[in-house]
Amino acid sequence: xxxxxxxxxxxxxxxxxxxxxxxxxxxxAAGQPVELIEELxxxxxxxxxxxxxxxxxxxxxxxxxxxxxxxxxxxxxFPRQVDSHHFDAKYxxxxxELELVPQGTLAERIRAGGFGIGGFFTPTGYGTLLAExxxxxxxxxxxxxxxxxxxxxxxxxxxxxxxxxxxLVYRKTARNFGPLMAAAAALTIAQVAxxxxxxxxxxxxxxxxxxxxxxVVEIPKETR
Amino acid sequence: MxxxxxxxxxxxxxxxxxxxxxxxxxxxxxxxxxxxxxxxxEPERDVVLHxxxxxxxxxxxxxxxxxxxDLINAGKIPVTERVGASxxxxxxxxxxxxxxxxxxxxxxxxxxxxxxxxxNWHTGAPGAxxxxxxxxxxxxxxxxxxxxxxxFTNKGESKLVEECTYPxxxxxxxxxxxxxxxxxxxxxxxxxxxxxxxxxxxxxxxRTGLDLADRTHEAGEGTPx
Numbered sequence: 001x002x003x004x005x006x007x008x009x010x011x012x013x014x015x016x017x018x019x020x021x022x023x024x025x026x027x028x029a030a031g032q033p034v035e036l037i038e039e040l041x042x043x044x045x046x047x048x049x050x051x052x053x054x055x056x057x058x059x060x061x062x063x064x065x066x067x068x069x070x071x072x073x074x075x076x077x078f079p080r081q082v083d084s085h086h087f088d089a090k091y092x093x094x095x096x097e098l099e100l101v102p103q104g105t106l107a108e109r110i111r112a113g114g115f116g117i118g119g120f121f122t123p124t125g126y127g128t129l130l131a132e133x134x135x136x137x138x139x140x141x142x143x144x145x146x147x148x149x150x151x152x153x154x155x156x157x158x159x160x161x162x163x164x165x166x167x168l169v170y171r172k173t174a175r176n177f178g179p180l181m182a183a184a185a186a187l188t189i190a191q192v193a194x195x196x197x198x199x200x201x202x203x204x205x206x207x208x209x210x211x212x213x214x215x216v217v218e219i220p221k222e223t224r
Numbered sequence: 225m226x227x228x229x230x231x232x233x234x235x236x237x238x239x240x241x242x243x244x245x246x247x248x249x250x251x252x253x254x255x256x257x258x259x260x261x262x263x264x265x266e267p268e269r270d271v272v273l274h275x276x277x278x279x280x281x282x283x284x285x286x287x288x289x290x291x292x293x294d295l296i297n298a299g300k301i302p303v304t305e306r307v308g309a310s311x312x313x314x315x316x317x318x319x320x321x322x323x324x325x326x327x328x329x330x331x332x333x334x335x336x337x338x339x340x341x342x343x344n345w346h347t348g349a350p351g352a353x354x355x356x357x358x359x360x361x362x363x364x365x366x367x368x369x370x371x372x373x374x375x376f377t378n379k380g381e382s383k384l385v386e387e388c389t390y391p392x393x394x395x396x397x398x399x400x401x402x403x404x405x406x407x408x409x410x411x412x413x414x415x416x417x418x419x420x421x422x423x424x425x426x427x428x429x430x431r432t433g434l435d436l437a438d439r440t441h442e443a444g445e446g447t448p449x
Contacts, residue, residue, distance in 0.1 A: 053314075104317075105360075124322065127395040143395070176277055
């Protein structure tokens with residue numbers, strides 16, 4: 001019987017290598033797989049390229065990973081925030097490379113990566129600094145910019161519930177990048193608040209089918 | 225907000241924008257000043273709020289026991305859900321904009337040109353860390369994109385300009401500009417004054433240095449149905 005459930009975060013993250021490209025889910029703290037990121041920090045992999053919407057908040061998770069100097073490059077839409085001090089310091093010191101991508105384009109590039117699309121033309125960013133050097137075309141009278149797909153070696157995401165086949169459901173706005181990143185990485189690792197028995201998730205309600213998920217680890221959340 | 229007698233304060237400006245939002249509109253409010261507009265939309269108008277991080281049917285800010293870390297808005301502030309709400313991932317959320325499904329978006333701005341170009345994401349200052357988020361997607365996404373801002377900077381410079389000097393967010397994407405002293409229509413035909421608060425059209429022309437058409441007497445202007 002298929003079981004993608006890992007015993008603990010250490011076994012869930014087994015085999016990660018230096019120099020990897022890592023997608024990390026979450027919008028701010030919602031949907032951020034904090035425990036998986038902390039384990040990434042603990043095992044010491046470095047020289048990472050990270051794809052995330054932000055560049056870390058406060059001192060935990062992605063912020064801590066950046067603060068520890070493990071991230072060579074970040075691809076994101078909104079790095080600058082009131083509590084992005086770890087990123088800000090590395091950026092001003094010239095110790096981290098930033099690829100800034102409009103949020104919708106970031107999402108669509110990840111979707112393209114996961115679903116075998118070689119790129120797409122989008123009106124977002126046309127005529128702006130973020131389109132400089134990119135191929136453009138006028139389609140149906142509208143200026144468009146060509147954007148390329150994003151893929152990763154590993155995706156770390158957070159979901160609400162999983163079953164042993166790796167089917168996932170999310171909770172509220174914590175869904176954000178999870179379903180897209182799950183499909184766009186060679187190895188997708190999900191931390192979930194609860195693992196349930198096969199058959200307990202309503203097949204009509206599954207958001208990320210298990211085919212996109214390789215490993216699942218249960219990290220119970222404190223009751224709200 | 226402004227020292228000009230008769231100018232609108234933040235709440236009055238939000239109420240003025242809200243007055244122009246038709247019933248049953250799907251709308252996105254940018255972070256900062258535009259979020260105030262939500263306070264002036266009576267529930268019976270059924271305006272459905274979209275938040276770019278993946279929700280339709282967003283309710284007011286959460287308080288006390290309602291606060292849930294999994295339920296936040298684009299400004300990362302805890303919010304509530306209205307009956308009829310739905311959740312979706314980021315590609316669907318931005319597809320709703322790019323695909324022209326959202327009716328109205330209200331954004332803040334550093335500058336807007338009389339042609340409707342928008343600058344609101346980056347000052348271009350040396351050492352400034354650029355951050356764009358959903359600004360460029362929102363600017364070109366909704367069927368109508370409004371700007372809500374003070375007309376003048378603290379130094380008295382007009383933020384409605386002939387040409388934006390800050391880096392652009394989108395080209396020709398803005399149709400209306402709601403400010404503390406006037407409402408403007410902008411676009412390919414240039415800027416026109418639709419409504420004034422505390423300044424005359426001639427005073428606006430003088431203080432902005434712009435060639436502004438006067439449409440303040442057109443019946444029904446500013447209240448699309």
